[in-house]
Amino acid sequence: MFWLSLIIISLLVTLVLCLPLIRPRKANFTAREDLNKTVFKDRMAEIQRERDLGLIDDQELAKLEIELKKSLLTDIKEDVINVSSSKGMKAAYLGMLLLIPVGAIVLYATLSDWEEVSEWHALQGKNQAFENSDRKDTQWLSELTNQDLILLLRTRLHNNPADTRGWMIFAQTLAQLGATKESMTAIEKAVETDPANISLLLNAAQMSVQLKQQEAVEYARRLVDAALSLEPNHEGAQAVSGFIYRQLGQYQRAITTWENLLEQRKNRGEDSGKGVEMLQQQIVESRNLMVQEQHLASVSDQPSSGLSFAINISLGTNIPSVSGDTPVFLVVRGDDGSNIPVAVKRKRFADLPLSISISDQDAMMPQRTVSQMNSLSFQARLSISGKAKPETGDWVSNTITIPVKAETPVELIIDQPVK
Numbered sequence: 306m307f308w309l310s311l312i313i314i315s316l317l318v319t320l321v322l323c324l325p326l327i328r329p330r331k332a333n334f335t336a337r338e339d340l341n342k343t344v345f346k347d348r349m350a351e352i353q354r355e356r357d358l359g360l361i362d363d364q365e366l367a368k369l370e371i372e373l374k375k376s377l378l379t380d381i382k383e384d385v386i387n388v389s390s391s392k393g394m395k396a397a398y399l400g401m402l403l404l405i406p407v408g409a410i411v412l413y414a415t416l417s418d419w420e421e422v423s424e425w426h427a428l429q430g431k432n433q434a435f436e437n438s439d440r441k442d443t444q445w446l447s448e449l450t451n452q453d454l455i456l457l458l459r460t461r462l463h464n465n466p467a468d469t470r471g472w473m474i475f476a477q478t479l480a481q482l483g484a485t486k487e488s489m490t491a492i493e494k495a496v497e498t499d500p501a502n503i504s505l506l507l508n509a510a511q512m513s514v515q516l517k518q519q520e521a522v523e524y525a526r527r528l529v530d531a532a533l534s535l536e537p538n539h540e541g542a543q544a545v546s547g548f549i550y551r552q553l554g555q556y557q558r559a560i561t562t563w564e565n566l567l568e569q570r571k572n573r574g575e576d577s578g579k580g581v582e583m584l585q586q587q588i589v590e591s592r593n594l595m596v597q598e599q600h601l602a603s604v605s606d607q608p609s610s611g612l613s614f615a616i617n618i619s620l621g622t623n624i625p626s627v628s629g630d631t632p633v634f635l636v637v638r639g640d641d642g643s644n645i646p647v648a649v650k651r652k653r654f655a656d657l658p659l660s661i662s663i664s665d666q667d668a669m670m671p672q673r674t675v676s677q678m679n680s681l682s683f684q685a686r687l688s689i690s691g692k693a694k695p696e697t698g699d700w701v702s703n704t705i706t707i708p709v710k711a712e713t714p715v716e717l718i719i720d721q722p723v724k
Contacts, residue, residue, distance in 0.1 A: 454478060462494075469498040469505060476512060483628045485516045489524070496528065506532040507545050514552055517630045517691055522552050540566060544584065551587070556595035563588050590693070597649075597669050612664060612676040614707075614715060618685045619658035621720025624700055629655030632688045633719075637663055639678035647675050654687060660714075675709065682706040685717040699723040 352369050355361050361369070458475045462468055472495035479488035492509050499505050506528045513525035526549045532542040543566045550559035563584045570576060616635060631654040639647040648667040652659060663681075665674040675681060687700040695701065702717040 466494075467498050469495050469502075472498065473505075473508065473512070480512065480516060483626060485518055485521070485628055485630075488516060489513065489518070489521055493524075500531070501535060503532045503535055503539060503542065507541055510545055510549070514549060515691065517628065517632075522549060525549050526553070538569075540569065547584075547587065551591050551594075554598075556591045556598070560588050560591050560595075563591075612709065614663045614675070614681065614683075614711075615660065616663060616683060616685075616715045616717060617658070617660050618652075618702070618717045618719065620687075621700075621718055623720060624687065627654055627687070627689060629653060632691060633657060634686045634688055634693065635661065635663075635717075636684050636686065637667075637675065638682045638684075639673070639675070640680045640682075641673075641678065643673075645669065645673075647673060647678065647681065649693075657719075678709055680706055680708050683715050683717060685719050686723075687719050695723050697723055 349370065352361070356363065356365075455475070455478060458471060458478065462471050462475060465471065472491050476488045476491035476495065479485075479491060492513055496505065496509050510525040510528040510532075513521040513528070526546070529542050529546045529549060532539060533546070536542070543562060547559040547562040547566070550556075550562060567576075567581060567584055570581060575581070618633070618635065633652045633654055633656065635650040635652070636646050637648040646669060648663055648669060650661060650663070650667060652661070663675060665676050668674040682704050683706075684704045685702040686695060688695075689698045689700070690696040699722070700719050701721050701723055702719045703721070705715055705717065707713070707715060
């Protein structure tokens with residue numbers, strides 16, 4: 306339908322441009338011929354009157370008549386030549402006019418995104434038919450690609466920019482594809498639709514934190530502050546604020562926030578349950594992280610024992626594309642029977658492949674260093690979840706165990722999914 310419309314419009318434009326070239330010239334030629342006939346008749350009448358008056362004889366009349374005819378015939382001939390030349394120019398000009406729509410069609414077919422536009426129209430047609438039906442046939446939905454889903458969402462949001470839920474779904478979809486900047490923009494659009502909705506503010510804050518970008522975490526903090534300004538005692542906002550402080554490395558502030566929240570619940574007689582257990586676990590983990598950070602700061606200036614292990618970490622070919630800020634953990638365990646790692650190093654997906662070293666300075670506890678072990682086990686993990694503990698969806702390497710006196714570098718290839 307689009308191509309037919311384009312052709313019809315092009316032909317109409319060409320026809321309009323051609324009409325002025327045809328009609329006026331024909332009228333001018335006819336007027337010139339009639340004028341010459343009138344001039345000839347008037348001049349011959351004057352010559353005949355001069356003969357009747359005796360001013361000229363018959364021989365001179367015949368001579369003047371011949372000269373007049375020659376003059377008018379020469380004028381007509383020149384006009385015919387001009388008309389013939391003009392016809393050639395018209396033909397060339399008409400050819401150029403015809404090239405305009407043809408060239409436009411060829412350029413559009415070659416350079417434009419008409420195929421994508423056609424696919425978008427087809428996708429819109431399917432979606433419209435689905436919305437107008439009883440929505441039982443969902444087979445076509447399972448066949449949609451990520452690009453199709455994004456296109457449908459963008460169209461929906463263009464038509465209804467106040468669709469809060471649509472913006473949140475759009476942001477989540479973009480985040481899953483690693484488009485963190487675009488996801489952040491979609492979250493901001495969602496908040497703009499209903500900035501006084503505390504539930505929306507908290508959901509947007511949690512989604513922003515999951516983007517694992519410093520700018521996104523700061524934005525999440527502002528969202529939680531806005532929620533608390535609307536309702537200072539909102540427990541959900543207080544809980545989320547603790548996670549944000551922890552993400553920012555402010556462990557003590559996170560611990561204090563959660564402890565105050567637990568105290569509020571205890572005063573109401575709600576000192577048990579999954580929510581309480583979750584907060585208690587977060588407090589313990591935050592304290593461990595704070596101790597580890599303090600230990601690393603204290604040993605950074607201490608001389609090393611001289612024992613160091615070289616580790617090379619790389620990716621397998623089957624790893625999906627993720628955000629460059631996705632954390633990569635190197636976990637080192639000892640042979641003393643403890644479940645707590647001897648050392649943990651955190652890097653980013655964007656750093657891979659990389660070579661790092663582990664020594665006593667990297668130990669999590671000063672009284673439990675790598676040099677105190679007889680053997681060490683190494684494993685690298687790409688944490689899609691962003692958490693310190695392995696979860697389904699993460700990717701890990703094989704666990705390699707070596708004696709502490711080994712000098713060969715440890716080669717770790719992340720290529721196995723966590724199930």
